[in-house]
Every structure is written in C-alpha cells, then in structure tokens.
Amino acid sequence: MQLTPDSINPKVLEAQYAVRGALVLRAMQHERALQQKQTLPFNEILYCNIGNPHQLKQKPITFFRQVLALTDYPDLLDMQGCSEVFPADAIARAKDFHKNTPGGTGAYSESQGLRHVRENVAKFIAKRDGVTAYADDIFLTDGASQGVHISIMCLVKNELDGIMIPIPQYPLYTATISLNGGRAVGYYLDESQGWTLDVSELDRALREARNQGTNVRALAVINPGNPTGQCLTEANIRQVVEFCERNNLVILADEVYQANVYGDVPFTSFRKVVTHMKSNVELISYHSVSKGMIGECGRRGGYMELINIDPVVVEQIYKLFSISLCSNIAGQIIVDLMVNPPAKGDPSHDQYEREMKDLFESLKRRSQKLHAALNSMKNITCTEIGGAMYAFPSIHLPPSAVQAAKEAGMTPDTFYAVELLDATGICVVPGSGFRQKQGSFHFRTTFLPSESKMDDVIDKLRKFNQSFMDKYS
Amino acid sequence: MQYLQSSGKVLTKKNINQNLVEMQYAVRGLVPITAERIQKEILNGDTSKPFKEVLYCNIGNPHSVGQKPITFYREVLALVDCPMLLEREGVEKLFKPDVIKRAKELIGLIKGGTGAYSHSQGIEGIRKHVAEFIKGRDGHPAQVGDIFLTNGASSGIQMILTTIIAEPTDAILVPLPQYPIYSALIKLLNGTQVGYSLDESKGWALNIDELMEKIREARVQGAKPKALVLINPGNPVGNCLSYDNLVDLVKLCKAEGLVLLADEVYQENIYADRPFVSLKKVVRDLGPEFSGFEFVSFHSTSKGIIGECGRRGGYMELCGFDPEVQAQIYKLASSGLCSNIDGQVMVDLMIRPPLPGDESYEDFTRERSAIFDSLKRKSIFLHESLNEIAGVSCQPLKGAMYAFPKLDLPPKAIAAAEGAKHAPDTFYALSLLENTGICAVPGSGFDGPNHIRLTFLPAEDKLKTAMSHFRRHHEMFVKKYS
Secondary structure, X not given: OOOOXXXXXXXXXXXXXXXXXXXXXXXXXXXXXXXXXOOOOOOOOEEOOOOOHHHHOOOOOHHHHHHHHHHHOHHHHHOOOHHHHOOHHXXXXXXXXXXXXXXHHHOOOOOOOOHHHHHHHHHHHHHHHOOOOOHHHEEEEOHHHHHHHHHHXXXXXXXXXXXXXXXXXXXXXXXXXXXXXXXXXXXXXXXXXXXXXXXXXHHHHHHHHHHOOOEEEEEEEEOOOOOOOOOOOHHHHHHHHHHHHHHOOEEEEEOOOOOOEOOOOOOOOHHHHHHHOOOOOOEEEEXXXXXXXOOOHHHOOEEEEEEOOOHHHHHHHHHHHHHOOOOOHHHHHHHHHHHOOOOOOOOOHHHHHHHHHHHHHHXXXXXXXXXXXXXXXXXEXXXXXXXXXXXXXXXXXXXXXXXXXXHHOOOHHHHHHHHHHHHHOEEXXXXXXXXXXXXXOEEEEEOOOOHHHHHHHHHHHHHHHHHHHHHOO | OOOOOOOOOOOOOOOOOHHHHHOOOHHHOHHHHHHHHHHHHXXXXXXXXXXXXXXXXXXXXXXXXXXXXXXXXXXXXXXXXXXXXXXOOOHHHHOOHHHHHHHHHHHHHOOOHHHOOOOOOOOXXXXXXXXXXXXXXXXXXXXXXXXXXXXXXXXXXXXXXXXXXXXXOEEEEEEEOXXXXXXXXXXXXXXXXXXXXXXHHHOOEOOHHHHHHHHHHXXXXXXXEEXXXXXXXXXXOOOOOOHHHHHHHHHHHHHHOOEEEEEOOOOOOEOXXXXXXXXXHHHHHOOHHHOOOOEEEEEEOOOOOOOOHHHOOEEEEEEOOOHHHHHHHHHHHXXXXXXXXXXXXXXXXXXXXXXXXXXXXXXXXXXXXXXXXXXXXXHHHHHHHHHOOOOEEOOOOOEOOEEOOEEOOOHHHXXXXXXXXXXXXXXXXXXXXXXXXXXXXXXXXXXXXXXXXXXXXXXXXXXHHHHHHHHHHHHHHHHHOO
C-alpha cells in the first residue's frame, strides 16, 4: 500500500467529526441488520444525531419547491396549464430568476454567487438589523460549512495560530482547525447559568493560550448555540465585541439557528451590534438554509457576510471560492427564497406564513416537552432550550457506570450512548463529541422526529435511562 | 507580539495563510476579472470599446453561452424537487411516462427528499447506479462502497489531495500544461508540484521516459513523489491517451509507488477516432497483479453533453485503497455532511440516460447529437482557423472543450509585457480582450506559457465572428510589436 494511516496527512487523522462518527456508523450497521430481518430489541433506528429535519418527515416549504421546479425546468413556464399548477407568484419568481440568470441553474455563476441573490441577502440583513448592507460583502456558500472551512483556511497560516471556540461546540470548528494545522483554544460556557458566555472566561482562555505561544486570531461564537441551545443577550454580544476589539480578534459568528428561537431571549445578530457600536472589529457572519423552519439541508445553501475585512484579504478569500468555481445554483436559489419569501398580498403568502408558523410552534412544543421530560428522568438535568434544534442534557453517571465504560474502552457518555442505541435504536451523539467540562457527561439529541415519534423517543429513553441507572447504582 | 498591523486591520495580506496568497487560479483570475469590469462598464453605457459585448471563452461553462440543458434531465429534476406535482391531476399532460417513472424511482431512493442530508458518501441507490454504469462501460465490477458523490469533481480532488499531502516534500506529478486546480490545491496544501511535460510537437503526447526522468530528478532534489495526476481527455490541451499509453503509465506508477489520480471529466467529449478508455479498465485488464494498485477516477456532470456546471455534481471511485485510509476520506466527506442532492440526482441522470423504447429517447438522442455534433464541428473549425493565422499553431483537438494554440510573440511584445509586469501571454490576452471583447485565459495560467486557452462553447455563428476578430487582432498585435 502506498497510502497508509502513517503516510497520509496527519491533520486528516486528527480531525474528528462526531456528528457522523462511530455511533452513527454503529446505528447504520444495526439498520442493515434490521433490513436483513435480524431480530433486535427495536424495529427501527431513530436518528436523533443530526439536525436533518426532512429526513424525519418534516415537510419542505411548498412555495420554495414550486419555484425550484420552475427554475429546474423552465419550459414549464411556457406550457399551457402552468398557471393552473403553479401560483402566480412562484411563476413570477422563476421568470425573474431566468431574466437575471441567462445561463439558468446549469451554468457556473460568478464565484461569489449570483449578484441578484446577494443583493436580496443584503436587503434582508439591512431590514433585520437596521443597517446598510452590500452585495459585495456577501459570498454564497455550499452550506455554512463551506464558509467556515474557507474562513479558517484563510486565518490559519501555521501551527501557532489559534481560534477560540466555545466548549461545548459544534465539531465542525475543531475538525476544520485540526485540518488546517491550527490550535483550538476552548472557552467554557457556564452550564450552571444556562450556558452563558462569561468575558472573564474569555480572558482566561486567551491569556493561557498566549502564554503557551499561541497566536490567537479569532473567536468563534455559535448563536443560538449548538449543541447548547442558548441565545446570547445583546449585552453579552456587546461584551464579546469589546473583548475582540481589545484583543484584536476576528469574530466568526455562526448564526444558522437564528430562526429557531423559543425562549425569552430573542436573536440579535453580531452584525447589528457591531454596526450600532460603530466598531471596527472584523466580523464574518454565517447563515444557512439547512436550519430554521425551512430545513433544506440537502440543498447545501448558505452565505457569509464579511464586515470590516481588509479588501486585499477579501480578494484572497475570493480566490478560494474561485477554485471550486461557485456554490451550487439551486442552493443559491433557496438562499434567495429564504431571505425574500412571499410578501403580504402575494398569492402564496398565507400558505407560507401558515407553514412556517405550524413548523415553529411544533418545534417549540417539542423543545419544551423534551426539556421537561429530560428533567424528570433519573440523574439527568437539562438546561432551558432557548433555541436551535437540540437538547444537551447532563447525565450524572454513577461511579460503577464510569468504571464499566473504562473497562469497555469508551468515554462514559459514549458508553451510555452505545447502550442507549443497542437497547432502543435511538442514535444520539455523546457529549465528548462536542467537548465538555472535564468530569461532566452529556449527550446531544435533536427533537426533530415528528411529535408522535418524539413521544416514543421520550418514552424509550425514560425506560432505558431508568434501567441503566438502576443497573449501575 | 504585535497584534495589530499599521493598517489598523487584524487580518492583512501578510498575516493570513501565505499559501493562499501565493496560490493562483487563472481561469477566474486577472483576465476574466478584467472582462467582468469591462462588461459592467458596457452595461452602464460605456460605448468606448470597439465591441458591444464580452465573449467569454475562458471557462468550460456551456449553459452560460447558450447551450441548452437536456430536457429529460430537467423534467425529472423538477419532479424530484417538487414531488407534490406528481399528485396533481393532469400531470401526465405535462410530463411523459418515462419521466414520471424515473422521478418516482429516484424519489424512492432519496430518503427525506432532496432537502435532507444524505449519507456522507452520497445516496446509496445512486452509488449503486454509478457502480453499474462503470461496470457497463469497462466490463469490470465496481463497489458501491468505493464511490463518493461529490460537489463537482473539484471537491473530490480537494479531498484526495488533502489526504495525500502530509509534508511539504510530498510531491504530486502534474501534466504540463495542466488544469490549474491541481497547482492551486498543491500550493494551498503546502505540497510540492513536479511537472511532466506533454509533447506538443506530437499532439501533446505523453512521454514515459521524460516522466521517469522527472520522477528521478524530484527524488534527487529531496522530494517524495506520492501521486500522479492524469487528465484524460486533456485540459487545456484536448489530447486523448491511447490504451498503450495508459498501460505504460500504470506500470510506471506501480513501479514507482505512485497513486494515480485520473481526471476523466471530459470522457464524453471525444471527437477524434480514439474511443475513451478509462484508467479503471486498463488497470483491471492488467489482471490480479494490479489488483492492489491504488488509483482514483473523477467524473463530473459539468462537462460532456450535459454541461450542468451550476449543479455541482460529480463522483470519484477509489480503487485499491487501504480501508483505514478510505475511512479517513469518509470522515473528510462527513465534515461537509454531504454533497448537494440535486447534484447527486444529476449524476444518476447522466449515467442512466433514456434507453431505446423509452418515450423520451428520441428527443434525448436528438438533443444529445445536436450538442455533440456541434461541439465536434466547432473543434474542427477552431483548429483549422487558428492554424490559418501566421504565428499561431494549434494541435488537433481530439477531446474536451478547448483550443490551446501556441503564440509566436515578437521580442518587442515580450519586452512590453515585462514593462507592464505581465507574462507575455497575459499581456497578449489583455490586448485581445481590450480590442475584441474575447476573454481567454493566458497559457501561463496552465503552466503552458506563450499559449492561450479558448473554449469552443459559444454558438457557431458567434465563434465564427470571434475567430475573424481573433485573427485581425493577432495580425495587428504582431505588426504593432515588430
């Protein structure tokens, strides 16, 4: 063999991405066994490991798919009967797209993404935040993931460069930092306060990193939080901005869950705060079509907005986009629809509003139900789910469980998650996949299965947890 | 430590990833960027240019210059993206039975629809079809587990090179001239590029002895050759390798311990007598001795007749890889979750077109032939008209979508280029753009200096006009710098 684990890029080996890691591979094995009619203690795998709404039967937004069909197959627009099948505003939207995009969905766009889409994104930001926004500051990406990959690739120039990441975090950050040979500098969110972000903890993390010779370049913040589900208050965001100003850090603001807010703290964008503070802090904000209520994960659509970045650096970032030519056009179209949905008075408006509202209320109900249920289970506590799509409960494992895990060669929360999977078919992600405070254990579960399925999940989880905790008492 | 530069910015050109700063990608570099600026000026009312519009011949982007998508593919995609259409009364009036059948089949394979993340390697059912396609094409089986559906071939290439390049001395052999994604990625990943020259005088032929020499030289200089890139049919040069060429190459790579990376995205764009022979077929034909030989084949929905660039669809097949290494590549794929589903659907459609007897077969064949025949005519036309120009010479265009003619530039032009701080062919390409509106990429962007790459994708009448402008410009340019 020419290529062996010893001879390939060691950074690839180091990078971990638990959301689709070992536990999921095990779940897929069980699923194959079920397909081969083998007998297991459950009839199906319940994938609660990943924020993938449509896979769990959530319906797409009707209007979006209608427009997409008309941009996929524009000849429909000229067919008799088109206006009987499609609402007038979907037709208008598709016609508009074709006018602006002569090559259609099959042509590479400019590498930054279609201009008319970027203009709509700028309008959306302007409206949301009360600021002036520019199409030139926006890049359309294959999911927010691509934006994060490119930003970190740009920022990390050698193994001394570090990026501050929340603990717990969405493991794209540590994986990407590893891949680029940089250092992840963790700052702990405070679970006892509902996963709040404390500036004194940011100071501590930065100071320690610098003492170790790390050149800390940026701070990544996920708001609403993943896996932790909290929303930062505006005051908190201000503090973070001031911290970054003081310490010359770039802010990487992952705001993909901005439409998923269920608690009392509303979503405030970093962009809004930075602009209203008249701050010169350098900011990259990420958004995606994968989350919210629209859940178009498979589309791979998203954008990033660059604020206060040196134009020469923006040119370099542009170059990175140019080597993969452009993000996929259908994804760009969904971004356009996300930021510029049917307006009041449009034929599809009411249906759109209703679909969004129903989805939102359902997500909120599920978040509350799950939260209550987890807190009623033995040795499990869960903070309030203020946003996003996940619960990240704390499991207080008895010492004998910790010991059993050690003997099995797994981290205690992985051990719990494997036992859970093997007993019930429920696939979650162990907290160690997101990093957590030493000695604490968690798991992340989505609440995306349908409401009735969630009842089933909760029921199975409760029973399993009870027997697990009883066994290891 | 100094945290803030004098510009007051945290991020400056000097303190970001320097590999990125040094990296170039000419296909969307200086000349196309200039062209965009000019196009914008014209749209804003500037009439000072001697032309009314820019003719983009810089990039293989068929639909942007008037090539039509294949109807069957778009019909199926629309239904797969909007399955509620299938439930509407009268849907059979809008779509043929085979379209509806194919859409239903695909919907059945795609759990959660086109809006859900799929398996990180891509939808299993589609990968099965890819495996069947490969078997049908080559006569040798392919494994579903060895196939990855990717966002264009570009994304697969990036994953593989990221995995292979472990240290700065790790060297990747790249044909010269090359498609610059390779040089860009090798630079970005801080590896070493070692070029092996294709012989222009012999129609850009592969010279195995020269290749062997380059490998030896590289080793002497302390580099560690790990992989070799093969682009077949060639980009920018349009050559097609023979079966024997490929056999020699495989034997060499096996002997020298190189992983072979076969970029075969133009496999459907072959206009001359040679049929396409895949690397996979050659390796498997060589028998059990080569069963452990490591190679990757890349394909894409961006080229061929389908030209669905904006879809970002593609796949790669990994053969002979250590399962642990393959698992690492899976991990890389999983951190981007999956490639976009419409792109995956387009891969399925590309490799499983309508068959004789299907309702859409006739229209499909007609569309396909029209596009292919036009490309073939244009390849011949471009080759002939370029060779008619004194000081311009072009090899036969056997495949792909580009002409890569050599330019005899007068010494005064070369001096003027130097004065303007440009490579001579960049200087020429900028002059061509300013005087005719034709946007083409300087050969130095492909490691083929004193050449220029032109696509032959624009419509035949536009191309004819463009060629006469090109000729006039060349004559004017040579005269100016004599």
